Amino acid sequence: MPIEKIDELKAIHISIQDEIESRLAEFDRIRKIGDDKAIFAELVFCILTPQSKARVCWAAVENLLDKNLLLNGESDQILGELHGVRFKYKKSEYVVEARDKLSIDGKIAIKSRISRFSDVCDAREWLVRNVKGIGYKEASHFLRNIGFGENLAILDRHILKNLRSLGVIEEIPDSLSRRRYLEIEIGMMEFADRVKIPMSHLDLVMWYNEAGEVFK
Template identity: 50%
Template sequence: MELSPREREKSVQELQILYGEKRDAIQTRLNEFKQVLNRNDDDVFAELCFCLLTPQSSAKTCWAAVSRLKERSLLLKGEASEIQPQLNDVRFGDSKARYIVEARATFSKDGKLFLKSHLSSFANLFELREWMVENVRGLGYKEASHFLRNVGLGEEFAILDRHILRNLKRLDVISEVPVSITKKRYLEIEEKLRGFSREIRIPLADLDLLFWSRETGWIFK
């Protein structure tokens, strides 16, 4: 049901008030993301693996799985058959274990990761996202945007997960929550969210974490 102008104004005001309460925590988190590329390739690759695991699984569960893989030295050296048992609480663990191994091969040469240098080779971040979607199996636009945001490169991208889409529907930014999203539809909704962000004067990256925290009660990844 479409909101009346008064109802929409009230909803936007409530969102702006909530942002005022959470702005410092959100911006602290975003600044932490911007520091990730100052760390080593192993840490950046861990962020990529986290985003490969997230489809239809909770962020908390996925980061716990990545942490287990790191502790057991499987993230950088494990075969899919060794990784999969550590993903028992992640949906589609068999496929995602293979995605991790394939991604590691994509960004490795002579046994060393070069993910950071690959990311820095793109002057245009939209072209980088396209490359990631086309060349990293398991990454769609949501996951690629999520990864780039988590390494400080995705401030202009929307991470259109179910939390965000529900909020966009609630605010009449979109008329319905799509069951599935094509590339065309993803980019259309992303542009609508970008426009809404400008309208209410909350930066896009901040708005994503604000919606996420409103749905989950916390600010995470």
């Protein structure tokens, strides 16, 4: 395990710990007081993020909210707001399909769907199996962003790059099967325990290490 890189990671953690805790508190507030629209917005953000920049995707979500399209727009209307989002044609369809899947009598009811799970891993499995465009990374990201998945690994390219440089994984896999995802997640949890950085913080520290900011 490369000691210098670990020391660097710990130093970053100390320097941004207050910012991380503030962001995690925001996520927790969404879980506690956020309505279905706010929670669905986080899901849409995670549907949009694969191979796209996080800030671009969140800007698209904000546009959808501002124009009252998130809960009411057709796929072509949603498509028109996905500026800079890769694979936007498919993703606009995924948003509408997810909205339909998570609605009861025409009203979005995602909060009740998620809150029925007492185990976050069960919630993640349900999302992966039932929401098109959501894999293990996206489901973990969504659950973390609504204050329900702080110990899940969000294995995007930034995190995988850090895990490789820290010796947690030998190489970045070309693709992630369920089995491989969970293996790496366990390895990341064990690493977090060894370096005494909470799992909920470690993801944001690694993201900061690559992107230079604490975002979503």
